Amino acid sequence: MPGVEGFIYPNELELQWSVLIVLYPFITGLVAGAFILASLERVFNVQAVKPTYRLALLTALAFLLVAPLPLQLHLGHPERSLEMYLTPHTQSAMAMFGFVYLWYLMVVLVLEIWLDYRRDIVLKWRASTGISRLLYGAMALWSDNISESALKLDDRLGRALTVIGIPSAFLLHGYVGFIFGSIKANPWWSTPLMPIVFLFSAIVSGIACILLLYFVTCWLRRVPVDMPCVDTIAKYLYYAFLVDFSLEMLDLIHRLYEADESFRALDFMVKTRLFTSQIVLQIVLGTLVPLALLGLSQLVTFREKTRRALYVLAGSLTLMGIFAMRWNVVIGGQLFSKSFLGYTTYKMEFATREGLLPAIVLMILPFVILGVLIRLLPPWGHGEGDRGTHAQG
Amino acid sequence: MDQDRRTFLGQTGKLLVLTASAAIAWEHVLAGRPEEAPNYRATDHWWGMAVDIEKCIGCGTCVRACKTENDVPHEAFTFRTWVERYVVDPADYEHPKVESPNGGYDGFHEREVRDPNLKMFYVPKLCNHCAHSPCVQVCPVGATFESQDGVVLVDKSYCLGCRYCVQACPYGCRFIDPRTHTVDKCSLCYHRITKGLTTACCETCPTGARVLADLKDKNDPIHAFLREHKVQVLKPQMATGSKMYYNGLDGSVR
């Protein structure tokens, strides 16, 4: 059989989950990570990262709106997908995730963004005409009370939401990890570490994404980069990456040491079919190099220009590395046979429903949505700080 | 060589009784109304299967019968049941050579190298109808379930085609039907066993290597089978509660 090496169970010839299912944890990971960065400022009062606060929230929203789309394209019967909400099987991680997603979207993100932006929304409502006026009026729920006491209320509620939001973000991406980690049939996936590894790699990818977006938006707006801000973000990226790296090393060392029945098959797979994506892209270029660059920038004080270049390079490599990690988990977990005696191949097509083209479109779409959101609800506009509602007073 | 008279009479007697009840059942089968079939109470049954590796000759009749009975696609590489051939070198026990050409549909060709020192045997495989099924556990909507009589079934009109259950099955017995875009797998010929017939694979197995078992029936030969043989299930460490009991299952079987 073409593409098969050794023995596979007959039904294992074709992979079940395609590149779209690689996209899905990558996208939800960016959401969780962006939110954690935003909450650094809100809850832990890390003032330096304020310039990215609103940008991070809008980015999280843009990505979260796109997250269900790869899943819909993948389903055999997308028209039945509502069944997950109507008759969810409470023992199924996938079903319960639907509610975690809904909770996070509606209660955490949408509410928090609304509360933070409400003053600006009302001001825009008062100042606009025509369709814009209708839109902003609806967004304000036709209440134009932006008195100090009302805004203080918003601030307190917003803060409470962020406090709830942090464990919710952990739950959001930890759950995706659990969807894989709870499958005892698949030894590449089945580990209690999976939710935590997913979570920390999500945080890393989200922080890196906001870092890069901040550079891009400053460049587009022709505004100087706030160096203390990006220095702080890079610092947190470094710390998060250290934890993520340690966790992944722990998993690897554990596997090598225990060398259970699946080890030989998995080891062979990593050294052959997964070599480029795992060793080269994920570990060396995607983890070790950015870690070295970021670590270096913590030890040595470089010039501003050097630091900026370093951060952009490290951030880009990080994003590539985390995408490779998702690929290695999802695709890697299906390349070997559950008989541990053989391997199959992933034939990714281009212009089919689950091919590369829709994957590329789905990766571009969140940035388009972000563009629209930035237009509607500019993250900056009050001068330096861009603090939003909660900075008043 | 003639059978002795006692066996002959016994066989004929059994046939006559079977024939009588089959005649009644057959009319209802033709009518296509299961409610009129002799009262089938699901809670009276607990279905499994006895598979005897020592009897399997790898002829592939079961694979062909299953595809015919259950309209399993031929073109797509998908199987509700299949047969594997194991070639085990006792010196390299942990790494058997296994093959399943077209799932065993056309049987197996003679091996080119006939080394008498190697251990060889066939293993028929199918859905294990697990009592603690991991595939049922992960289905997000309840489109696969274990019936009251112990058969893991698929609700094709409800399945989303998310493929989570295919990932969760340790035995590789599930697949996506490319025509309906829903999941499909061995249903233990539920449409047959609830009408007093046996499964297509058990019916056509020429050596009696596959025999349907009703564990709640105290007269079922499965009880003697389990008592008198060294029996094993596939991947016992997964604790799936598999009800396919294999006699002669070698430790090298995956």
Next chain:
Amino acid sequence: MKPRASDYVHLVRMAGLFAVGITAFLVLRWLMVPADFGELGHYRTGAVPDNMARPIVYAGQAVCVECHADVAELRARGKHVRVACESCHGALAAHASNPDGQKPVRPDPRRTCISCHSANISKPKSFPQVVPEEHAPEGSCAACHAVHNPKIS
């Protein structure tokens, strides 16, 4: 500056929106979930009779014996006693429900036998097997062996 009632208006409206959403969801649930869902377990009870309703393609040997008792009797005396009719003759439910209209195709008197009896080192040693090219290079197996009660002759 203590908040007045009017400061809560926008929050109340948002809460109202959520309430509307949850209600809509509950109504949708009531409308769309199949009535027989969840009776026996987390599934649609109707799926059980759905699975029972497939067409029968293999009749089962008890049905064949109803008309062909003579063959069954012959078989009962020989080594093929446990081989079901449809193992060799293929699926016969169509023939059983329309015996004259649906005549089954006679199995190939060589290939059918070879599919089980061709020698293969992987088969159990006790199973009767021959190398077809050496045993009988051509011709029908039925020429020497009465297939329903195979004799060595």
